[in-house]
Amino acid sequence: MPSTDRRRLPAAERRAQIAGAARAVALRDGLAAVTLRGVAAEAAVAPALVAHYSPSMEALVAETFAGIVAAELDEVRYLAGGDAPDALDALLRTLLGGGREDVTAVWVEAWALGRRNAELAAAVRDQMDAWHVALVELLARGAADGSLTVADPDAVAWHVLGMIDGLNAQALVRWRQDDARVALAARAVEAMVGLPRGAVAAPERATVDAGETP
Amino acid sequence: MPSTDRRRLPAAERRAQIAGAARAVALRDGLAAVTLRGVAAEAAVAPALVAHYSPSMEALVAETFAGIVAAELDEVRYLAGGDAPDALDALLRTLLGGGREDVTAVWVEAWALGRRNAELAAAVRDQMDAWHVALVELLARGAADGSLTVADPDAVAWHVLGMIDGLNAQALVRWRQDDARVALAARAVEAMVGLPRGAVAAPERATVDAGETP
């Protein structure tokens, strides 16, 4: 997109292009690389134009984060459409199966940068809440049709999300991929939603098994 | 420490004072605030002196992180000295009980900054390994005396640590303290080490209970 971009675009289009460039930078180089000059270079545009189209860089960073994470939630929501145990299975396999390191890095950086960027912190809270609502709905669906037994869906949802985030953040730093991640997470989730062992991620599909429970 | 610090100290002492100032800044304002000028101000010293005593700021940040986290590990190691189930109980209560937000923030920032600071990234891996070794030893102790049943101690240890980190990182952003955190984590851990429900954190001591498992 170097040559043809000399054209000048209608405001809405340019705005969208810059948002796209910011997202690309965030996923490739991290949220901290979403700078005036970084995004401008990605969009092949003068830095001042990026500033022109967003009230502040803090806002652009927050908006970029929200866009990336909301898209991920939509995707997962689509994959986890079946009945509750299958949906939990799809959720864990998708989020812990690897290949999402870019999004995980965005999450981790958002937590860190959020301490100094109030708008980003608000966006992080919003997105966490959105994920939480989605998972609570999943649990409620399971509780309604009797496939799950959950005393405190709110707390269980927070816990499952925290577990996933922590494991993914860990994978960001560790070198080797751990095949047992999905299986172990499945055992933990089963214990929290009153499902028998293997109901979420069947042991024969998982690579490593946890200890025996007689 | 403004007036008396006009004195000049022997190298070792000054070095220790600067390390202490760096640690204080990291715990109060975050790892990202550990800058030449930030640490110098905290130690009431010229910025050049901080540079004089450390090869680079990247190194000082990495060293500060390692110091904080290693101290936490020592503390927890001391608290978790009993038999395995009790040790797990102490571990979860200590790390998830709240009041450690400063250290959690340091962890999260280290993950994020580690992507751009190779020395810090190495320190993060080292400390994660140290925590992992400590937890694997705890699990091995339990397996040896028959109080735990763990097929893959390595994987279970990574999982428990990831869960703790994720829940703590979450607590960093969420406003209210969730009373169910310890109890739910205990259920998850019990499921992974072959312990009956309530063996790690007794339900009557915990605030919220997870679903029933018949």
Add this chain to the structure above:
DNA sequence: GCGCTAGTTGATCAAGCGATCAACTATTGA
């Protein structure tokens, strides 16, 4: 074909960062 609107840019500012180095001086050993 022309002019006005609106998209775009280069130049520039202040602030904060890490790093370097010559110069200053408190302290100590002879």
Add this chain to the structure above:
DNA sequence: TCAATAGTTGATCGCTTGATCAACTAGCGC
């Protein structure tokens, strides 16, 4: 007491960041 040692500092450089603004001009409506 005095000089050598070693701890300390101020000044300064180059770099990156976000932000602002006057000036330029492409493209649309008439």
